[in-house]
Amino acid sequence: MDRRLLILFLTIFIDLMGFGIFIPVVPIYARELNASDALVGDTGALFSLMMFIFTPVWGVMSDRYGRRPIILAAIGLSALSYVMFAHATTLFLLIASRMLTGIGSGNITAAQAYITDITPPEGRAKAMGLIGAAFGLGFIFGPPMGSFIYMHFGIEWVGYSAAIICALNLVAVWLYLPESLKEKVHGRAITVKPVGGAIRALKDQRFRDLYLISFIFITAFSMMQMTIALFWTDDYGLDKEQIGWMFAAVGLASAIVQGGMIGWLQKTFGERRLMIFGCLSLAVGLGMIAFIPQSLFLPLNIVSIALLALGNGCLNPTILSQLSKNAEQREQGEVLGLNQSFGSLARIVGPALGGRLYGWHHALPYIGSGLIMLGALFYVYTYQRAKDRVPA
Structure with a gap:
């Protein structure tokens, strides 16, 4: 493996572990602050609104100034937002801290662009799968860690722990991750026009359908992700620590598929079939959650988690690979940033819709x-x- 890919993998893993800490915590803590089910969903939606607005900006900035400084800036801003979360004793402060985290979530866009800088087109699906594996591993360790810290040390140390993880990540990137972009596009204007950029992006036939598939996929997944902790608590009686382990199982399955299987799946079936398999696996895996009886909670949830991991592993790296192949080298950061922006838009719609449907x-x-x-x-x-x- 390319040493830079290994360092990037570790960087994203550490970053996503810090992010994953909050997944089981925020919905339950928001409810403890007397948020309605709809407002619980809106907390996630506002986080994603900030990502939607600022992710394309981070992408263009990574084309203009390089990948490394953007990754460093995003990690620093995330650390600041986690310290703010540690002191969030009201709904206003909770939402404000999550919005600041959303602004600082430019790390993944720059990391994806970094991969396109150092890998040939035919190897990008596998390389993007490594990023998916880092996501998965971050979600293995992050959610149970967040649940454990929340139960035993309180909400303050959830924020402080994530901030410490970010600080370690900042040092690692500073010392060990070199710049990957050889030709920076210094003349590219930096604007904050996410809606206009999204509309223009949909006019480009190379990317339109891929952006729409990504938007639908992430909308569906985030409807589940934002409400599932409440569902497991309300309908199955799981406590905070058990919820953390359930999210860890999702992360483990995703890491296995995206880290160990995506290369084989791509060679065996091709990216064309993986897109179809991914949609069908996600449709079944998401839909069956609603019909699992308490007596079969564990075995059927294992089936659902396996289908979700397989669908996510087939679809996400394939979309990223197709986008990067269709884009010219000078626009890789912008295109992947726009894809992140559509993902952020989906994470606005998904949690807001999911919270209301759950109510x-x-x-x-x-x-x-x-x-x-x-x-x-x-x-x-x-x-x-x-x-x-x-x-x-």
């Missing part, structure tokens, strides 16, 4: 997300048909 009936977020993933197949078909019409 109406606990099963609705999972039935709805499964149906949404079936709808994504239309755009997969549209994209693949358009690719077939392009001369080789």
Whole structure:
């Protein structure tokens, strides 16, 4: 493995472990601060709104100034937001701290662009799978750590622990991650126009359907992710620590698929089939959550987690690989930043919709997300048909 990929893998793992600490904590803590189910969803939506606004900016800045300084700046801002979270004793401070974390979440865009700088097109799906594995491993260790700290040391140390992890990450990047961008685009303007940028991006036939597939996929997944801790607590009686271990199982399965299987899956089935398999696996894995009886909670949740990991592992690296192959080298950061922006927009819609559906009936977020993933197949078909019409 390229030494830079290993360092980047460790960097993203540490960063995502700090991020994963908050996944089981924020919905439950928001409810303890008397937030309604809808407002719990809106807390996640506002975090993602900031990502939607600022992620394209980080992407363009990484093209202009380089990947390394953007990664460093994003980690520093995240650390500051986690310290603020440690002192969030009101809903206002909780939401404000999560919004600041969203502003600082430019790390992944720069990391994805870094990969495109150092890998050939045919190796990018596998390399992007390594980033997915870092996500998975971060979610293995982060959620149970967050749940354990929350239960035994209080909300303050959830924030402080994440800030310490960020500080360690900052030192590691500063010492060991070299710059990857050889030709910086200094003349590129930096603007904050996420809606206009998204609309313009949808006019580009190279990327339109991929952006839409990504948006639908992440909307469906975030509907589940923001409400599942409440569902496991309300309907199955799980405590905070058990919820953390459930998220760890999701992370472990994702790490296995994206870290160890994506290269084999790509060679065996090809990216075309992986996009279809991914949508179907996610549709079934999400939809079945609503119908799991208490007596079969563990075995059927294992099946659901396996399907979610397989679907995520098939779809996400493949979308990133297709985007990077369709983009010119000078626009890699911008294109991947726009994809992150569509993902952030989906994470605005998904939690807000999921929280409201959960308030109406606990099963609705999972039935709805499964149906949404079936709808994504239309755009997969549209994209693949358009690719077939392009001369080789």
